[in-house]
Amino acid sequence: MVYWLFKGFLKPLMRLIYKVEVTGLENVPTKGSAIIAANHLSFLDSFFIPLVIKRRKMTYLAKADYFKSWKTAWFFRSVGQIPCEREGGKKSQQSLDIALEVLSEQKLLGIYPEGTRSPDGKLHRGRTGVARLALQAGVPVVPVGHVGTDLVQPKNRKFPRVTGRIKVRVNFGTPLDFSRHAGQEKDRFVLRSVTDEIVYEIMQLSGQEYVDEYASKKSTIPMPESVRLIDDIDLSEEVLAG
Secondary structure (H helix, E strand, O other), X not given: OHHHHHHHHHHHHHHHHOEEEEEOXXXXXXXXXXXXXXXXXXXXXXXXXXXXXXXXOEEOEEEHHHHOOHHHHHHXXXXXXXXXXXXXXXXXXXXXXXXXXXXXXOOEEEEOOOOOOOOOXXXXXXXXXXXXXXXXXXXXXXXXXXXOHHHHOOOOOOOOOOOOOOEEXXXXXXXXXXXXXXXXXXXXXXXXXXXXXXXXXXXXXXXXXXXXXXXXXXXXXXXXXXXXXXXXOXXXXXOOOO
C-alpha cells in the first residue's frame, strides 16, 4: 500500500521536474515474473524505472547498509525493498536465493548487471548473477537503457538537480528468452554468453560505449585473460532492481 502511495506522489512530481520519455513499455510483461536488467548511471535509476512501469510493482534487493539506520530503513521497507548482505560466499548465495524467491512469487525483479554505478558513463562488463537468475528461475529478461539519469544525479552528487528540466529517457527492449539454456545455470561458459547477450542489448538501448572491464568505485582494471571466465554471483553494490 505504501509503495503505491509513494509512487502516486513521486510520479507526477518527477515528470514535472524532468522531461521523461519512455519507449518500449509494452515489452514489460503485464503479469508473471521477469527480470528487468538495466544500465546503472545514477542512484535515481531505481526510481525512474518503477515510476514509468504501469500497474506493476518492482522489487529491488538493497544493500543491507540502507537498513541499519531507521532514517532510511523505514523508507526502503515501505517501498518493498529487501535487505541484502553482500560479502561474497554464502551471503552472495543468500542474495541469489532471495532473488529467486521474489521471482517465484510472479514479481518483477530489477537488476543492474554491471554490479554498481558506472564510474565513467560507459557500459561495463556484466556480472553473471543475472544469467544465473534467468536460467534457474526460467524467466525472461527485459533489457533497459537509461539515458540522462547521470545528468540528474551524478555518482558523487548527494542530491539530484531539480532545475533545467533535464531530459531522461528510459528505453525498454524486447524480452530475452533463454529457455534454450535450461539446466545449464552451472556452466560458466553459458553464463558468460547469456550475460554478454543481455549487456549487448542494454548497450543498444542506452547508446553507451562498452568496455570489457568490471565497473568499480576505483579506476577500472582490465581482467587478465586467464580469469576472464571466472565470475562470482554478486548482484550489485547498489539497489539492484527498481
